Amino acid sequence: xxxxxxxxxxxxxxxxxxxxxxxxxxxxxxxxxxxxxxxxxxxxxxxxxxxxxxxxxxxxxxxxxxxxxxxxxxxxxxxxxxxxxxxxxxxxxxxxxxxxxxxxxxxxxxxxxxxxxxxxxxxxxxxxxxxxxxxxxxxxxxxxxxxxxxxxxxxxxxxxxxxxxx
Amino acid sequence: xxxxxxxxxxxxxxxxxxxxxxxxxxxxxxxxxxxxxxxxxxxxxxxxxxxxxxxxxxxxxxxxxxxxxxxxxxxxxxxxxxxxxxxxxxxxxxxxxxxxxxxxxxxxxxxxxxxxxxxxxxxxxxxxxxxxxxxxxxxxxxxxxxxxxxxxxxxxxxxxxxxxxxxxxxxxxxxxxxxxxxxxxxxxxxxxxxxxxxxxxxxxxxxxxxxxxxxxxxxxxxxxxxxxxxxxxxxxxxxxxxxxxxxxxxxxxxxxxxxxxxxxxxxxxxxxxxxxxxxxxxxxxxxxxxxxxxxxxxxxxxxxxxxxxxxxxxxxxxxxxxxxxxxxxxxxxxxxxxxxxxxxxxxxxx
Numbered sequence: 001x002x003x004x005x006x007x008x009x010x011x012x013x014x015x016x017x018x019x020x021x022x023x024x025x026x027x028x029x030x031x032x033x034x035x036x037x038x039x040x041x042x043x044x045x046x047x048x049x050x051x052x053x054x055x056x057x058x059x060x061x062x063x064x065x066x067x068x069x070x071x072x073x074x075x076x077x078x079x080x081x082x083x084x085x086x087x088x089x090x091x092x093x094x095x096x097x098x099x100x101x102x103x104x105x106x107x108x109x110x111x112x113x114x115x116x117x118x119x120x121x122x123x124x125x126x127x128x129x130x131x132x133x134x135x136x137x138x139x140x141x142x143x144x145x146x147x148x149x150x151x152x153x154x155x156x157x158x159x160x161x162x163x164x165x166x
Numbered sequence: 167x168x169x170x171x172x173x174x175x176x177x178x179x180x181x182x183x184x185x186x187x188x189x190x191x192x193x194x195x196x197x198x199x200x201x202x203x204x205x206x207x208x209x210x211x212x213x214x215x216x217x218x219x220x221x222x223x224x225x226x227x228x229x230x231x232x233x234x235x236x237x238x239x240x241x242x243x244x245x246x247x248x249x250x251x252x253x254x255x256x257x258x259x260x261x262x263x264x265x266x267x268x269x270x271x272x273x274x275x276x277x278x279x280x281x282x283x284x285x286x287x288x289x290x291x292x293x294x295x296x297x298x299x300x301x302x303x304x305x306x307x308x309x310x311x312x313x314x315x316x317x318x319x320x321x322x323x324x325x326x327x328x329x330x331x332x333x334x335x336x337x338x339x340x341x342x343x344x345x346x347x348x349x350x351x352x353x354x355x356x357x358x359x360x361x362x363x364x365x366x367x368x369x370x371x372x373x374x375x376x377x378x379x380x381x382x383x384x385x386x387x388x389x390x391x392x393x394x395x396x397x398x399x400x401x402x403x404x405x406x407x408x409x410x411x412x413x414x415x416x417x418x419x420x421x422x423x424x425x426x427x428x429x430x431x432x433x434x435x436x437x438x439x440x441x442x443x444x445x446x447x448x449x450x451x452x453x454x455x456x457x458x459x460x461x462x463x464x465x466x467x468x469x470x471x472x473x474x475x476x477x478x479x480x481x482x483x484x485x486x487x488x489x490x491x492x493x494x495x496x497x498x499x500x501x502x503x504x505x506x507x508x509x510x511x512x513x514x515x516x
Contacts, residue, residue, distance in 0.1 A: 025292075
């Protein structure tokens with residue numbers, strides 16, 4: 001049957017056209033497409049890898065940031081505490097200083113007062129002595145107008161002196 | 167497939183038949199349609215035939231090269247420059263040279279026949295499809311967006327064949343064979359699909375010709391045997407079987423050597439027979455309409471409906487077959503190539 005016998009003309013054209021199709025597509029057709037698809041595949045794989053790396057780095061950065069913030073908090077607390085302590089100390093010192101200053105001043109004032117009091121007392125004594133001498137003079141001048149009384153007086157005084165000597 | 171062409175011719179023949187014997191020779195129509203022809207009949211418009219004349223290219227040992235239009239040879243039996251289309255005998259339907267003594271010889275005939283023109287058109291379609299897809303990738307880099315639409319579909323298709331058929335069947339080192347197998351797949355697929363479209367530029371029965379499948383099978387044969395590994399040849403010439411099977415009478419090597427040829431032969435016959443059978447069945451089913459004309463309008467009407475349903479069904483099946491045959495040819499070629507690449511380690515692993 002002629003259907004089962006390859007026709008030479010068709011064989012010739014088939015060889016020619018399949019040869020041309022093969023030559024063209026094996027050079028400019030399929031390899032181009034396959035190459036591109038493979039390149040894209042590699043690119044996507046690479047992109048995924050890079051993205052996951054970036055994610056990891058981001059995570060690391062986040063953790064670092066949190067660490068830094070925690071540290072900052074600690075520092076803040078410490079500084080606040082320190083400031084409070086310093087304030088306390090300064091106030092205390094100031095109080096102490098003020099107290100000591102006050103005490104010193106009071107002492108000085110007391111000393112001054114004492115000194116002035118002593119001066120005053122001395123003055124009074126001096127004046128009292130002067131006055132009493134004056135009074136005594138006046139009294140004596142009046143009483144010693146007569147001899148008897150002078151003699152009596154001398155006697156009494158002598159008595160007194162002897163009495164006091166005894 | 168050829169429904170339009172076919173019914174055109176059928177109408178013409180039917181009118182003639184109604185006048186004469188009201189008898190339609192369905193077998194002749196089916197066979198005539200499956201066979202090659204020197205002109206491409208499209209349809210009949212009333213009395214005139216609408217067909218495309220094709221160039222005839224001949225080389226005769228006596229008179230050298232001849233190139234002329236096939237319209238010079240029609241109607242059949244007309245002689246031109248000493249050539250005529252034989253109507254009977256060994257060369258029925260082919261151009262023969264009749265010398266003065268009346269001896270009939272067949273010249274070397276590379277005419278552009280219907281099948282050849284179909285082959286050339288289908289090859290161009292394949293080239294356009296694949297090159298336009300490849301063209302899209304020009305000036306594109308790996309970071310460009312993936313293609314959409316037709317290019318995206320082709321990319322998906324090509325990558326599927328590459329990954330799931332070629333790579334899966336050949337394994338390591340498949341890259342060397344992948345262009346051939348991809349081309350074989352798409353060549354067969356495009357030709358099968360074009361064969362299903364009934365009107366002119368498509369519709370010729372290309373992959374249903376044994377010459378076409380022969381070339382494809384020979385390509386696979388060469389791909390398998392030229393790059394066959396040492397272990398592949400050892401398996402054939404000195405297989406691991408009891409010694410008496412290969413010495414002194416080499417039964418097994420003979421069977422294995424026979425097998426080298428039967429594998430591609432099976433590929434050739436499978437593709438050819440499947441496509442030919444599909445075309446025949448659809449043509450035969452369509453013929454029912456014209457065969458039953460003489461049985462009256464009722465029967466003819468009913469049978470037309472049946473024929474239409476069956477033809478529709480067969481066309482859908484053929485659509486599936488068009489794909490499956492391309493797939494099977496490529497897959498089996500890949501499997502044979504994979505077997506020719508076996509190496510010692512894999513063999514022991516099995």
